Amino acid sequence: MEDKTSAQLEEGRLLFARDVDFMRSAVSLETLPPPDLPEVCFAGRSNVGKSSLINALTNRKGLARASNTPGRTRELNYFNVDGRLFIVDLPGFGYARASKTDIARWQQLTKAYLRGRPGLRRIFLLIDSRHGIKAPDIEVMDMLDETAVIYQLVLTKTDKLKKGELSKVAEKTQSFIAKRPAAFPFIVHTSSEKKEGLDVLRAEIASLALPSNLDR
C-alpha cells in the first residue's frame, strides 16, 4: 500500500469531514448529472462492499444502501462531496437476482458509463480480499485498459482474513496489476467493518477533487 504524507492524510480527512449529500440516482446515461465536477466511482462485483465503503468513508451509516443481498444497488447513485467532487456508487456486476433483461440493461449502462463518462478521474475497482481477482474483474480490466481512465484496485473486507493470508492476496494482486497498462500502481487495503485503510483512500480521493474553498 502507498505511504501518504501527513499533509495528504489531513487533506483527505478534511474533505470527508465536510458535507456529503446524496444527489441523485441515474438509471440511464441521459439522467446522469451534468459533468460539472471531477468524479470517482466505486465499481466491483456484487456484494464486494462498494456501498459499505462509501458509508465508511463518509462516516454515514445509511448514506449508500448496503445489503446482504447481492444486486442491492441497481442504479448509478451520485453523492456530492463538499461541492468539490462526485462519488458514484455503481451497481455490481457478476450477479443480480433479477431478470436477464434487467441485468443486461444495468451492465450495458455501467459499461457505457465506465468507458465514456467525461470528468471521471478514477475508477476504484473493489476486490473482495477473500476471493481475489475473478474472471468478471479481468473482463472489466480488459475493457478499461483500452480506455484512458485509470483504475485502482481496492481490497475489501480485510477483517475477514488473517495477516498472512492478506499479504499473500495483496502480493498476488500487486503482481497482477503490474502488467496492466491503465492500472494505478498502488492497491489500497480496506475494512469498512474495522474502519481500516480509510484515511489512505480518503487522501487518494482528495487528490482528485477540486481544491477546497480556502485555496480557490
Ligand SMILES: Nc1nc2c(ncn2[C@@H]2O[C@H](COP(=O)(O)OP(=O)(O)OP(=O)(O)O)[C@@H](O)[C@H]2O)c(=O)[nH]1
Ligand atoms: N466483514 C465485513 N463485511 C463487509 C465489509 N464491507 C461490506 N461488508 C458486508 O458485505 C455485504 C455487501 O455489502 P454492500 O456494501 O452492500 O456491497 P455492494 O458491493 O454495494 O453490493 P451491490 O450493491 O449488490 O453490488 C454486506 O452484508 C456488508 O455488511 C467489511 O469491510 N467487512
Ligand SMILES: [Mg+2]
Ligand atoms: Mg451496493
